Amino acid sequence: MQHPTVRSKPARSRFMQFWKDYGWAYLFIAAPVVLFFVFTLYPVVSAFLMSFQKYNVLKSKWVGLDNYKLMFNDDVFWKSLKNTVIFTVGTVPVNIAITFVLAFFIFQMRQSWQTFFKASLYLPAVASGVTVSLVWLAIFDPTPVGLMNRALSLFGIDPVIWLGQSSTALFSLMLMSYLGAHGSGIILYLAAMGGIPKSLYEAADIDHASGWTKFSKITWPLLKPTTLYLAVTGVITSFQVFISVYLMTQGGPNFATTTIAYLIYQTAFVFYDFGVASAQSFVLAALIVVVSVIQFKYFSSDIEY
Amino acid sequence: MNVKTKWWIIGPMAAVLMFWVLITVIPLYWMVIGSFQDSSASASFKPQMLPEVWSIAPYERFFMKTKALRWLFNSLFVSAVLTVTNLFFASLAGYAFAKLKFPGRTTIFWVLLSTMMIPAQVTLIPLYVLVINIFDLADTYTAIILPAVVSVGNVFLMKQYMSTLPTSLIHAARIDACSEFGIYWKIILPMAKPGLAVLAIFTFVAHWNDFFWPLLVTRSDEMRTIQVGLASFRFAESTDFGAIMAGATVGALPMFILFFALQRYFLQGITIGAVKG
Numbered sequence: 001m002q003h004p005t006v007r008s009k010p011a012r013s014r015f016m017q018f019w020k021d022y023g024w025a026y027l028f029i030a031a032p033v034v035l036f037f038v039f040t041l042y043p044v045v046s047a048f049l050m051s052f053q054k055y056n057v058l059k060s061k062w063v064g065l066d067n068y069k070l071m072f073n074d075d076v077f078w079k080s081l082k083n084t085v086i087f088t089v090g091t092v093p094v095n096i097a098i099t100f101v102l103a104f105f106i107f108q109m110r111q112s113w114q115t116f117f118k119a120s121l122y123l124p125a126v127a128s129g130v131t132v133s134l135v136w137l138a139i140f141d142p143t144p145v146g147l148m149n150r151a152l153s154l155f156g157i158d159p160v161i162w163l164g165q166s167s168t169a170l171f172s173l174m175l176m177s178y179l180g181a182h183g184s185g186i187i188l189y190l191a192a193m194g195g196i197p198k199s200l201y202e203a204a205d206i207d208h209a210s211g212w213t214k215f216s217k218i219t220w221p222l223l224k225p226t227t228l229y230l231a232v233t234g235v236i237t238s239f240q241v242f243i244s245v246y247l248m249t250q251g252g253p254n255f256a257t258t259t260i261a262y263l264i265y266q267t268a269f270v271f272y273d274f275g276v277a278s279a280q281s282f283v284l285a286a287l288i289v290v291v292s293v294i295q296f297k298y299f300s301s302d303i304e305y
Numbered sequence: 306m307n308v309k310t311k312w313w314i315i316g317p318m319a320a321v322l323m324f325w326v327l328i329t330v331i332p333l334y335w336m337v338i339g340s341f342q343d344s345s346a347s348a349s350f351k352p353q354m355l356p357e358v359w360s361i362a363p364y365e366r367f368f369m370k371t372k373a374l375r376w377l378f379n380s381l382f383v384s385a386v387l388t389v390t391n392l393f394f395a396s397l398a399g400y401a402f403a404k405l406k407f408p409g410r411t412t413i414f415w416v417l418l419s420t421m422m423i424p425a426q427v428t429l430i431p432l433y434v435l436v437i438n439i440f441d442l443a444d445t446y447t448a449i450i451l452p453a454v455v456s457v458g459n460v461f462l463m464k465q466y467m468s469t470l471p472t473s474l475i476h477a478a479r480i481d482a483c484s485e486f487g488i489y490w491k492i493i494l495p496m497a498k499p500g501l502a503v504l505a506i507f508t509f510v511a512h513w514n515d516f517f518w519p520l521l522v523t524r525s526d527e528m529r530t531i532q533v534g535l536a537s538f539r540f541a542e543s544t545d546f547g548a549i550m551a552g553a554t555v556g557a558l559p560m561f562i563l564f565f566a567l568q569r570y571f572l573q574g575i576t577i578g579a580v581k582g
Contacts, residue, residue, distance in 0.1 A: 024485035
């Protein structure tokens with residue numbers, strides 16, 4: 001009613017023209033955009049509000065910063081943070097190193113052997129986290145019958161209660177990650193190694209550069225984007241490690257393997273304290289953002305050549 | 306590749322690689338071989354690397370005590386539906402982002418992409434409240450499927466792939482008065498087949514292996530996916546080594562078969578979306 005009728009006609013035809021030009025495009029992207037609003041944006045905003053509420057299905061109560069206070073005063077929260085950091089720092093660099101060495105070795109092989117190694121090292125990646133956890137649960141069997149203990153007995157070492165004592169439980173989960181699937185990282189490194197121009201190495205040969213110089217001045221710097229990608233995705237996944245904890249240790253013994261993701265699960269779906277769980281999840285998100293930014297800064301600072 | 310490298314360098318490298326292959330494959334071997342050894346046969350049972358007595362009793366127990374066939378069907382159904390919806394919606398949106406011009410294209414794309422940084426734990430609780438309490442979908446296929454109908458990662462993958470397709474054909478079709486959807490359906494989709502195959506395989510495997518979300522939204526034994534079912538079996542029968550290994554094998558076998566059949570797509574597909582980003 002605000003608009004005079006005289007003006008509405010060109011406005012409408014303008015809209016019709018706009019719709020004719022771009023309507024299809026907006027229809028084509030409609031599904032992911034709708035999903036973004038309903039299943040990402042709304043939940044993020046809602047989780048943020050929830051972290052300041054005592055949640056109740058019927059009527060939530062505003063409690064200010066109480067959830068955050070509760071969280072920061074909880075010893076288990078700090079323990080889970082510590083475990084998550086230890087797990088991440090202990091696995092991501094080691095796994096990248098393993099991946100890099102394996103890829104570097106494979107790169108020296110003939111084409112047919114490359115395919116064999118790529119395929120067989122990728123194999124565990126198609127098994128689910130549940131399957132892998134169940135198998136490793138059996139491998140870490142605390143009795144002398146367990147596969148890991150039998151391997152130790154070859155060296156005359158007594159059986160270890162891998163997952164059953166707090167001194168070795170977290171390390172056992174880390175060990176399982178070292179011996180797990182490195183296939184996709186290897187494939188990414190191999191693709192990047194194949195992309196390094198041969199002429200660079202030839203030029204280095206002319207200058208009588210040593211093998212180490214070629215590695216440190218050509219190979220490693222040119223592979224940095226791949227290393228960065230693996231570092232960022234590696235940190236994000238290991239910050240969220242859950243399935244192995246849920247199936248193998250339930251966070252124990254004595255919270256030795258309670259990670260932040262497992263704590264969030266427990267707070268939300270065992271104790272049904274959605275407010276505190278939301279607060280915890282924002283700490284996790286903040287950690288991931290901060291660490292990702294640091295990694296980008298560190299890796300991109302000397303990437304110019 | 307590197308022809309000049311000497312055998313005495315290649316040899317030790319190959320040995321290290323073979324050793325690591327062994328380490329990687331042993332757990333899977335242990336799973337399969339363990340599933341054929343009956344742990345309930347005697348009190349002093351000890352699983353062997355090469356069993357003297359082979360038994361299918363663990364499989365019988367696993368299928369007798371659980372609704373494993375139903376779980377397998379649930380996983381197959383959910384993964385198949387999600388593969389189809391992701392293929393369709395991700396290729397459609399990927400095409401629009403790569404080849405069509407419209408106001409807000411870049412902004413919308415980057416807003417969508419940035420959501421990949423948000424850890425699942427943040428959206429999880431409101432998502433749970435939305436699907437369970439507001440939409441009232443607890444224990445349904447819809448609850449498992451709905452939030453994953455099309456993933457941002459797949460849209461990104463498709464956009465990357467569509468950018469490499471020639472634009473000239475699209476212009477020719479437009480002159481021939483093909484509708485925009487017609488162009489997508491008749492010209493873009495056939496050209497994008499290799500990319501679509503990769504997307505289909507990875508989406509199917511990811512949802513077959515998905516655990517956390519189905520765990521939260523399913524209630525009854527009938528509605529569990531194979532992964533959630535396996536987890537419940539692990540807690541119910543925690544001492545039956547053979548049967549748990551049998552279950553783990555049953556859950557992983559379809560993916561191993563898929564991998565061996567479509568190995569090429571698996572190994573090439575990984576590089577499509579990752580590095581270019």
